[in-house]
Amino acid sequence: MPCGGPMKIIRFRTAIAAIALIACLPAAASAAPAKADPPVTEAQLAAHIKALADDAFEGRAPGTDGEDRTIAYIVGEWAKAGLEAVPGSATPWLQPIPFVESRAVGGTAKFKVHGRDFAIEDDGVILNGRDASMSLADLPAVFVGYGVDGAGKVNADVTGKLAIMLFDNAPFGDKLPRYRERRQMLADAGAAAVLVIATDAVPWAELRESTGSTAVRLASAKPGAPVSGFLSLEAADALLKKAGQDGGAVREAAKSPDYRGIVLPMTADLTTQSTVRPFISNNVVAKLPGAKPDGKAVLFLGHWDHLGICGKEGEADRICNGAVDNASGIAVLIEVAKRLASGQRPDRDIYFLATTAEEKGLLGARYFADYPVVPLSDITVALNVDTIAISPRGTPVATIGRGKPAYDAVVRAAATKLGRKLDEDGEADAFIQRQDGWALGAKGVTSLMVGGSFSDMPLLEAFLGSDYHGPNDNFSDKIPLGGAAEDADLHVALGRAFADVKAWPGK
Numbered sequence: 306m307p308c309g310g311p312m313k314i315i316r317f318r319t320a321i322a323a324i325a326l327i328a329c330l331p332a333a334a335s336a337a338p339a340k341a342d343p344p345v346t347e348a349q350l351a352a353h354i355k356a357l358a359d360d361a362f363e364g365r366a367p368g369t370d371g372e373d374r375t376i377a378y379i380v381g382e383w384a385k386a387g388l389e390a391v392p393g394s395a396t397p398w399l400q401p402i403p404f405v406e407s408r409a410v411g412g413t414a415k416f417k418v419h420g421r422d423f424a425i426e427d428d429g430v431i432l433n434g435r436d437a438s439m440s441l442a443d444l445p446a447v448f449v450g451y452g453v454d455g456a457g458k459v460n461a462d463v464t465g466k467l468a469i470m471l472f473d474n475a476p477f478g479d480k481l482p483r484y485r486e487r488r489q490m491l492a493d494a495g496a497a498a499v500l501v502i503a504t505d506a507v508p509w510a511e512l513r514e515s516t517g518s519t520a521v522r523l524a525s526a527k528p529g530a531p532v533s534g535f536l537s538l539e540a541a542d543a544l545l546k547k548a549g550q551d552g553g554a555v556r557e558a559a560k561s562p563d564y565r566g567i568v569l570p571m572t573a574d575l576t577t578q579s580t581v582r583p584f585i586s587n588n589v590v591a592k593l594p595g596a597k598p599d600g601k602a603v604l605f606l607g608h609w610d611h612l613g614i615c616g617k618e619g620e621a622d623r624i625c626n627g628a629v630d631n632a633s634g635i636a637v638l639i640e641v642a643k644r645l646a647s648g649q650r651p652d653r654d655i656y657f658l659a660t661t662a663e664e665k666g667l668l669g670a671r672y673f674a675d676y677p678v679v680p681l682s683d684i685t686v687a688l689n690v691d692t693i694a695i696s697p698r699g700t701p702v703a704t705i706g707r708g709k710p711a712y713d714a715v716v717r718a719a720a721t722k723l724g725r726k727l728d729e730d731g732e733a734d735a736f737i738q739r740q741d742g743w744a745l746g747a748k749g750v751t752s753l754m755v756g757g758s759f760s761d762m763p764l765l766e767a768f769l770g771s772d773y774h775g776p777n778d779n780f781s782d783k784i785p786l787g788g789a790a791e792d793a794d795l796h797v798a799l800g801r802a803f804a805d806v807k808a809w810p811g812k
Contacts, residue, residue, distance in 0.1 A: 308438045342644040342801075343795035345637070347786035353382070353636035354694070357609075358628035358780045365627060367586035368404065375609050379589050379659050382639045388591035388657060391678050402672045403524035403662065409433045413580040414534075416446075418547045418571045429540030430500070431513065433520045434577030435531050444497055446571040448545070448555060451475040452487040455562025464495035466532075467573045469541065472501050473597035474738065477562040483738045485666045489508040492530040494777040498575055499530045502541040504556070509537045511774060521665040523672060524583065532575045536779075544571065562624070586610075588669045589659040593642065595804065596650040601811035602683050603655045603803045604750075605641060605796070606670070606741055607634035608663030612774060617670025622776040629768065629778055633694035633786075635659060637793045644797045651804035653685070653811070660741055664774075670741035674748045681745070685811045686712065686803045687752040688796060689742040695764050698787035700757030701728035702795065705737050709751060711812060716755055719798040725791065733759035744791055751812075755799065756792035 356362075356378060359360025363371035380398045390397035412432040414424045417711045444467040445731030452470045455477050461468070468491045475481045482490065488499050503512050512535060522529065536544075542552035548569045558564060572598060585801040589609065595602075626632075642657055656679055660669035674681065707713050707729075720727055737743060758765060772778040803809050 318811065342648050342794070342797050345640045345644070345790045345797070347790050350633070350636045350641055350694070350733050350786050350789055350793065351780070351784075354628050354632045354784070355780045357632035357635060358626040358778075360624055360626070362626070364615065364624045365609060365611045365632075367665070368406070368584035368608050369613060371613060372586060372610075373660070376587060376589055379609060379635060379639070380591075383589075383591045383642055383657060388593050388642055391590050391592050391603050391656075394590075394678065396587075397444065398589060398591065400590055400673065400676070400678060401585050402587065402669060404521055404584055404586055404662065404668070406519065406521045406584060407433055407435065407579040408519045408580045408582070409577055409579050411576075413574070413576045415574040416544060417569055417573075418544070420571075423544070423547050423571075425536075425540040425543055428513075429537040430534060431529075431545075432532060432534040432575065432577050434579045435529055435533075437579055439531050439575070439579075439580050441497055441532060441573075441575045444573045444575065446569045446573055447566050448550070449491070449566040450555075450559025450564045450567060451481075452491050453481060454564065457481050457521035459490050459494045460564060461566035463491050465497050467498045467503065467575070468496040468499065469500050469536065469544075469569075471536075471559060472504050472507055472769070476560050488533060489527060489529060492533075493527060496530050496534040498534075498573070500534050500536050502536050502538060504538055510802045520666065521662060523668055524705055525672075525675070532577055545569075573802065586661040586669070586779065588661055588673055589643070590655045593646050593651070593655040593657070595653040595655065597652040597806055598654050599652070599806050599811065600683060601653055601685045601806075602679055603651075603653060603682045603800055604658060604679070604687040604745075605638055605655065605690065606658040606660060606687060606799065607631055607638050608661070608669065608741055609635050609659040610661050610664055610669070612664055615774075616776055620776075625774065625776055626779050628754040628780045629694045629784060630692045630773060631663070631690075632741050632780075633784075633789055634690040634692065636788060637690050637796060640793050641796045641800060645800050651801055652806040653804040654679075655800060655804055656684075663694065663741055667744045668742050670744035673762055674744045674750075681748050681750050684745075684750050687742055687745045688754075688803075689740055689752060689754045689797060690738050690792075690796065691754065692768075693756055693758050693792055694784050694786055694789040695758035695768055696761045696788035697785045698791055699786045700724040700791075701760045702755060702792075703728040703733040703760035704758060705733045705740065705754035705759055706742060706746065713749055715802050715809065716753070716799065719795060719802055723791070723795060723798060728760040732762050757788040758792070
């Protein structure tokens with residue numbers, strides 16, 4: 306589209322087409338070095354959140370028109386701020402990622418206990434097949450607890466069996482894999498099917514609404530079990546009771562790091578029919594070249610995706626817009642980029658990464674960690690920004706990923722200089738595996754998530770128990786942006802501190 310030609314609405318069907326907009330943007334003005342970065346305002350954040358959470362973006366689901374609009378907005382804002390595409394990329398600004406989506410269109414789960422048919426309610430099970438059609442008969446069943454022992458190894462013989470596993474994180478280790486990783490480990494160990502019990506950690510209605518019978522995986526990932534899915538707690542307890550076990554008692558026993566599972570007097574017949582769709586989605590990557598690059602870099606990241614059109618046909622509001630989760634984080638990244646690019650140029654290179662498919666299991670971040678556009682060994686710190694519009698001004702600063710004294714000291718100094726107090730009660734640690742920084746941390750990159758949202762637990766839990774992952778996470782004046790603005794200022798300060806070659810040695 307020539308820049309001088311008439312503007313018209315374009316529905317992008319490929320991510321690369323979004324970059325065409327950039328050619329029409331005015332070049333970023335080079336500002337004189339500033340003595341101090343101007344504070345981020347609530348109005349500036351509100352403008353970005355309102356745009357990204359607009360119905361026109363259709364909930365920002367990967368592989369949709371909403372993705373194309375989201376990419377165009379982020380790239381446009383970063384380009385105007387003065388960021389650059391990563392040099393040498395075949396797809397400037399983008400890191401294309403192949404995915405495979407399987408969406409269940411039918412399926413049955415039939416059980417026999419002691420050789421007799423036992424039925425559970427249809428709404429008590431969610432099934433998804435790896436391929437278009439799957440049929441598994443007479444599968445022996447084993448309850449595996451958390452699926453791993455205290456050493457993080459598969460705890461039972463699951464070859465050719467149905468493995469029934471608990472959703473929650475195992476209580477006998479801090480760094481054991483989460484349920485998706487444990488489910489994959491069971492598949493790698495030969496499980497023909499894996500059903501995850503949705504315990505109190507995830508409400509069944511929320512799981513059915515947000516996950517339903519759709520599964521997304523990286524095309525490069527190992528194949529999962531031929532059939533996977535979820536059981537409601539009530540359905541699982543009914544099965545266990547029929548098999549002569551008490552659900553509460555076996556869950557308690559599973560808390561031991563030496564738990565080895567229970568072979569159940571049960572078999573399962575599972576069938577699934579699915580539509581399988583390969584598609585491409587994109588991480589968005591930009592670079593702010595440093596004034597005195599020394600081979601080390603700072604990485605800011607946050608996920609751009611949300612759940613898309615999540616409601617049923619005929620519902621008044623079918624779009625999960627994701628204003629707080631995570632349009633707010635992308636808004637902060639945009640304003641942080643503007644200040645770091647327009648003020649005194651930081652010494653080190655700084656990269657900005659907007660990830661896709663976080664809601665599907667940190668998949669965009671995992672892909673970046675496997676195929677980084679900057680060597681992971683060069684990243685001195687990764688600062689993840691997610692669900693940041695929760696708390697009001699004056700909320701103390703919590704850090705997810707704390708525990709390295711040198712890094713903790715930088716956070717403490719930056720927060721103190723801005724008049725912020727620190728929250729070090731450790732409550733935020735419960736979220737360490739639920740955010741993109743975990744994917745990088747698993748590869749040895751020090752990853753931090755810093756701010757007030759994970760300090761005020763009652764406020765966070767109120768959001769998680771209401772608007773989170775639902776159609777009510779819309780932009781409105783009720784979203785508390787004061788704390789987000791303060792956290793944005795803190796991230797500007799952290800970016801400058803970690804990019805300073807004299808003050809920070811680049812561990």
